[in-house]
Amino acid sequence: MGSEAPLLEVRDLTIALPAGRGGWTRIVEGVSFSIGAGEILGLVGESGSGKSMTALALMGLIDAPGARITGSARYRGQELIGLDRRRMRALRGAEIAMIFQDPMTAMTPVHTIGWQIDEQIRAHRRLSRAGARARTVQLLSEMGVPDPERAAGRYPHQLSGGLRQRAMIAMALSCDPSLLIADEPTTALDVTVQAQILDLLRRLRRDHGSAVLLITHDMGVVAETCDRTMVLYAGTVAERGPTAALFARPAHPYTAGLLDSIPPLRGARPARLPQIAGAPPNPAERPDGCPFQPRCAFGHDACGVRPALVACGAPGDGQAVACVLPSEGRPLPARLA
Amino acid sequence: MISAFARRLGQTVTVLFGISVLVFLVFFATPGSDPTARIAGRNASPETMAAVRHEYGFDRPLPVQYVRMMGRLFVTRDLASFVDHGELVVPEVIDAAPVTLSLVAGAAVIWIVASVAMGTVAAALRGTLVDRGLMMLGLVGISMPVFWLGEVANLVTQSRYHQTWLFSWVPGLGYAPLTQGPVAWFTHLAIPWCVLAVLFIGIYGRVLRADLVSAYGEDFMRTARAKGLSETRVLLRHGLRTSLITFVSLFGLDFAQLVGGGALLTEVVFGLQGVGRLTYQGLINLDLPLIMATVMYSAVFVVLANAVVDLVYLLLDPRVRDGL
Incomplete structure (x- = not known):
């Protein structure tokens, strides 16, 4: 990707919700990242780390009353934050599409799958009913839905979870978006179906040239799918970089902790998987310094100041970490990949 | 089937x-x-x-x-x-039934149209002054007793302003069957329709708004917005369509009880010889045959209305069709 301008460039995205008495609770704080055309970026973090809010902010879908979104998100040079509704609507579904975690509740129960996909196509393209339906059937068949014509006539509850998610992806892809935001697309599915859906997402890049922002809390999914990875903790970027580098040499103790909690495939089976002690701080009570410090085994005085993102790892590969350890000359040990 | x-x-x-x-x-x-x-x-x-x-x-x-x-x-x-x-x-009930049916059916049309409009507009503009104003109006409508409102309507249309262009078309109290021409039927019932509908517009409008606002929290509404649809389309084709279930069940019950004699007060105020009045007479005189006849008639309507409601469910919600 290198020199050419990225498809989406997010700078200092901050989302704050009013917390009463004129105060604000910052859900997401100063998140910056970029996605190149056709790239798959993984956004990892625990529940409440701000992953979904980040995605919804990009789509202009945060409708919490009084929410304040600052920073910048440029899609092909166009500023998304504060974009007027009409233009945002033209982008949504056409340029930037989104798929959601639970395909059961994410599709309107009273309309057929086909009707809902037709609806999106006809919202953005001048196509006849029959033309839209033909495209719908073709998309469903591309997504590996057996007997797509009949499936188009079925209601969401009549399909299995895997088929519903395929239909959801077909719908998201119906207008050939350049960017697909997938919010935990596999969490509600069983493992075999999960693998098929991830395979499908990887194929999108080849067949449709779409970039994907994959939101997940599953490091396994990231390792399998993403070119680059960004780890969010308590609304801030803890670490980001190429997936391979991040997995081989995690620079943030939080990333390392996440990786440690994946059951190893080789070697002796641990009696208990290591876990990160404690729980992430409530957004209203985040510490002034490093938000991870209360749970961190390496916490010391220097952590009282919020660390900036600094480059680490191999020069030029873009790995960056919000931790003082590498600059103090005592980085975390590399893991055996 | x-x-x-x-x-x-x-x-x-x-x-x-x-x-x-x-x-x-x-x-x-x-x-x-x-x-x-x-x-x-x-x-x-x-x-x-x-x-x-x-x-x-x-x-x-x-x-x-x-x-x-x-x-x-x-x-x-x-x-x-x-x-x-x-x-x-039996002939008494058969004579009274068309009066009540005309009264309730007309009022039902008014209250469905008005309350759907009111609930939808309020939900679309939720939190604004329009929303609050409409909901307040609904509450006022619910709080006004129908006999009082009917008397006021009579006072205004029959005596106080009867001579003005606005209400000179209003005929005297009573009922004119359709066989006397649709115009007479309509003018005799127009004011009773509106009076009877007011209460239900208030209730239904508020119920629909609440259902629509809670529908906004549903995942599928977010999906619909993420598809790039207009807010109106999201509200009507996705929100309203799924929020009509409570509305329909309420309607079935209210319509049936009104047709079965529940519109008594409206019938009395507007001098309509309907089933409600008939039941009332039967009750004061403890006239068992009359009570029996009107109660049976009313029960038939309640059961019938429930059957129709079930049918509408089938049309509204495909999940019901599959017995889920």
């Missing part, structure tokens, strides 16, 4: 049987309701009482009386009032 229909028919018969037995027993268990005394008149001699008792069959066992009454109500249809010396009750 046929088995569902048969089941529904079986339910109807069971419900009607249960209600008829209940009404019949309540009547005979009510102190001071002895029909013999009413028919024989004041200070009747014991001989007259005995003669009347025998003539009307009140000396027979209760089950026999019940069966005879049902036979005369449903089979021979010559059941006569105990009070109004020989007035046949």
Whole structure:
């Protein structure tokens, strides 16, 4: 990707919700990242780390009353934050599409799958009913839905979870978006179906040239799918970089902790998987310094100041970490990949 | 389909049987309701009482009386009032039914249209002054007793402003059957329709708004917005469509109870000889045949309305079609 301008460039995205008495609770704080055309970026973090809010902010879908979104998100040079509704609507579904975690509740129960996909196509393209339906059937068949014509006539509850998610992806892809935001697309599915859906997402890049922002809390999914990875903790970027580098040499103790909690495939089976002690701080009570410090085994005085993102790892590969350890000359040990 | 229909028919018969037995027993268990005394008149001699008792069959066992009454109500249809010396009750109900049906059906059209508009607009503009204003208006509508509103409407349209261009078209109180021409029918009922509808517009508008606002929290509404649809389309094709379930069930119940005589107050205020008034007369006079006839009629409508509601569910929600 290198020199050419990225498809989406997010700078200092901050989302704050009013917390009463004129105060604000910052859900997401100063998140910056970029996605190149056709790239798959993984956004990892625990529940409440701000992953979904980040995605919804990009789509202009945060409708919490009084929410304040600052920073910048440029899609092909166009500023998304504060974009007027009409233009945002033209982008949504056409340029930037989104798929959601639970395909059961994410599709309107009273309309057929086909009707809902037709609806999106006809919202953005001048196509006849029959033309839209033909495209719908073709998309469903591309997504590996057996007997797509009949499936188009079925209601969401009549399909299995895997088929519903395929239909959801077909719908998201119906207008050939350049960017697909997938919010935990596999969490509600069983493992075999999960693998098929991830395979499908990887194929999108080849067949449709779409970039994907994959939101997940599953490091396994990231390792399998993403070119680059960004780890969010308590609304801030803890670490980001190429997936391979991040997995081989995690620079943030939080990333390392996440990786440690994946059951190893080789070697002796641990009696208990290591876990990160404690729980992430409530957004209203985040510490002034490093938000991870209360749970961190390496916490010391220097952590009282919020660390900036600094480059680490191999020069030029873009790995960056919000931790003082590498600059103090005592980085975390590399893991055996 | 046929088995569902048969089941529904079986339910109807069971419900009607249960209600008829209940009404019949309540009547005979009510102190001071002895029909013999009413028919024989004041200070009747014991001989007259005995003669009347025998003539009307009140000396027979209760089950026999019940069966005879049902036979005369449903089979021979010559059941006569105990009070109004020989007035046949079935024709009375048949005469009153179109009045009530006209009144309630017209009001229902008004309240459906108005409350859907009100609820949808309020939900679309939720949190704004328009929303608050509409909901306040709905509350005012709910709080106004229908007899008071009806009297005020009569005062305004019949006397105070009757001479002005605005209300000079309003005819005197009463009912004009459709056979006298649709215009007369319409002008006689227009004001009663509006008065009866006000309460329901308030209730339905508020219920629909609440359902729509909670629908905004649903995942599929977010998906619909993420598809790039217009807010109006999201609200109408996705939100409203899924929020109509409560609305429809409420409507089935209210419509049935109104047609079955629940519009009594409106009927009285506007001088309409409907089923509500008939039931009321039957109750004051403890006239069992009349009560029996109106209650049976009303029960039929409640069961019928529920059947229609179930049918509408099938149309509205495909999950019901699959028995989920």
